Amino acid sequence: MTDWNAMSDEDFRREAREFFESEYPPALRYILRRARWHEMKEWWRKLYEKGWIAPNWPREWGGMGLEAGKMVALLEEMERHGVARAPDQGITQVGPIIMQFGTEEQKRRYLPGTLSGEFIWCQGYSEPNAGSDLASLQTSAIRVDDEFVINGQKIWTSLADDATHIYLLARTDRQVKKQAGISFFIVNLQTPGITIRPIRNLAGHEEFCQVFFDEVRVPLSALVGQLNEGWNIAKALLSFERLNIGSPRRPQYALHRLEAVARARGLFADPGFVDRYAAVKLDLEDLAALYGGFVEQAKRGEALGPEISMLKIWAMETWQRVTDLLVEVGEEQGVMPGVQDVAGVKADFLNAFYYARPATIYGGSSEIQRNILAKYVLRLPG
Numbered sequence: 001m002t003d004w005n006a007m008s009d010e011d012f013r014r015e016a017r018e019f020f021e022s023e024y025p026p027a028l029r030y031i032l033r034r035a036r037w038h039e040m041k042e043w044w045r046k047l048y049e050k051g052w053i054a055p056n057w058p059r060e061w062g063g064m065g066l067e068a069g070k071m072v073a074l075l076e077e078m079e080r081h082g083v084a085r086a087p088d089q090g091i092t093q094v095g096p097i098i099m100q101f102g103t104e105e106q107k108r109r110y111l112p113g114t115l116s117g118e119f120i121w122c123q124g125y126s127e128p129n130a131g132s133d134l135a136s137l138q139t140s141a142i143r144v145d146d147e148f149v150i151n152g153q154k155i156w157t158s159l160a161d162d163a164t165h166i167y168l169l170a171r172t173d174r175q176v177k178k179q180a181g182i183s184f185f186i187v188n189l190q191t192p193g194i195t196i197r198p199i200r201n202l203a204g205h206e207e208f209c210q211v212f213f214d215e216v217r218v219p220l221s222a223l224v225g226q227l228n229e230g231w232n233i234a235k236a237l238l239s240f241e242r243l244n245i246g247s248p249r250r251p252q253y254a255l256h257r258l259e260a261v262a263r264a265r266g267l268f269a270d271p272g273f274v275d276r277y278a279a280v281k282l283d284l285e286d287l288a289a290l291y292g293g294f295v296e297q298a299k300r301g302e303a304l305g306p307e308i309s310m311l312k313i314w315a316m317e318t319w320q321r322v323t324d325l326l327v328e329v330g331e332e333q334g335v336m337p338g339v340q341d342v343a344g345v346k347a348d349f350l351n352a353f354y355y356a357r358p359a360t361i362y363g364g365s366s367e368i369q370r371n372i373l374a375k376y377v378l379r380l381p382g
């Protein structure tokens with residue numbers, strides 16, 4: 001297997017650029033919404049065959065084990081070419097969790113299929129009354145003989161209708177403090193008793209779903225880690241999630257559109273615009289540096305502490321600032337739905353704007369991230 005870290009940064013970047021330019025489907029460049037599995041599976045196969053599907057996984061499990069500098073270079077090249085994010089929660093979230101907390105059998109059973117695209121994952125954390133206050137979740141898993149029986153409802157489950165498996169939190173003990181009675185399960189979505197209903201978002205896309213569990217019987221091997229210790233796993237997974245969504249990838253995506261439109265409109269001759277452009281560009285540079293630091297930390301196998309909330313806030317709010325400016329430079333076309341043509345440059349301004357709106361909600365809202373920083377990093381009085 002190739003050791004990508006042994007390449008010089010320049011050679012690696014060139015290789016990435018050439019690969020994306022020659023192999024990525026042109027019709028999927030710069031799509032400003034979550035890509036669906038049927039659109040991405042061919043691209044997934046190409047990445048898999050090249051050994052590039054899991055930049056963050058160790059080489060032992062078929063990942064690239066990329067060092068931070070190359071990880072950022074890879075993301076930058078993806079953005080430059082407008083490569084969309086595949087339905088990758090298996091790679092970015094549950095894969096690392098199975099490596100850390102799973103049994104040897106779970107590792108062998110799930111990791112290779114997650115890499116190859118045989119298993120597509122979705123995240124069943126949120127419930128109608130348990131979002132920010134996740135520990136209040138009510139979905140239950142009761143042990144009956146050699147099975148757990150799951151009942152309850154999840155909501156906002158991204159791309160559940162594309163997934164083959166869900167990783168979820170369920171209450172396994174109601175007698176203890178709420179965090180102490182939660183366990184982490186992995187469930188095949190074909191199991192009888194599961195119903196998935198898509199929800200249409202503001203931009204008109206069916207990006208997330210409700211998932212109902214009605215007497216869903218799963219084997220004991222669906223439990224990851226120890227019974228009632230799911231809260232620690234949930235927190236570890238949220239750190240991986242915040243690292244992933246804190247990557248400069250999406251704001252960079254929007255910045256490239258912004259630059260193209262600004263060039264087409266001659267705005268780089270306008271000092272007022274250049275001032276505002278420079279501010280968001282520098283915010284993005286800061287983000288790339290911050291992200292690189294956390295990637296290195298994760299690669300050294302160090303736990304990601306509450307400081308990761310800073311990355312989530314900075315990434316998401318920078319992204320929103322870029323898309324705000326994008327709508328402005330679109331002028332009257334900036335508020336028109338659908339793809340607009342500005343002096344030969346195509347951009348879907350409004351969709352970019354919409355797509356960035358929920359970013360300060362999912363993965364833990366900005367208010368909650370600020371609470372975490374206040375309490376656990378700055379140690380401010382509560």
Ligand SMILES: Cc1cc2nc3c(=O)[nH]c(=O)nc-3n(C[C@H](O)[C@H](O)[C@H](O)COP(=O)(O)OP(=O)(O)OC[C@H]3O[C@@H](n4cnc5c(N)ncnc54)[C@H](O)[C@@H]3O)c2cc1C
Pocket residue numbers: 122123124125126127128129130131132133155156157158159208358361362363364365366367368371
């Ligand atoms: C696009 C999108 C995709 C998502 N995908 C998934 C997914 O795949 N799987 C999944 O499990 N979930 C998913 N979610 C759900 C997401 O995690 C929740 O929306 C989020 O945790 C907030 O919970 P909530 O919606 O219940 O809002 P609430 O918790 O009801 O919060 C409402 C408002 O109150 C504020 N608030 C709440 N508590 C406090 C507090 N203590 N201090 C200060 N302010 C507070 C919040 O910041 C927010 O502004 C997704 C959400 C979105 C928007």
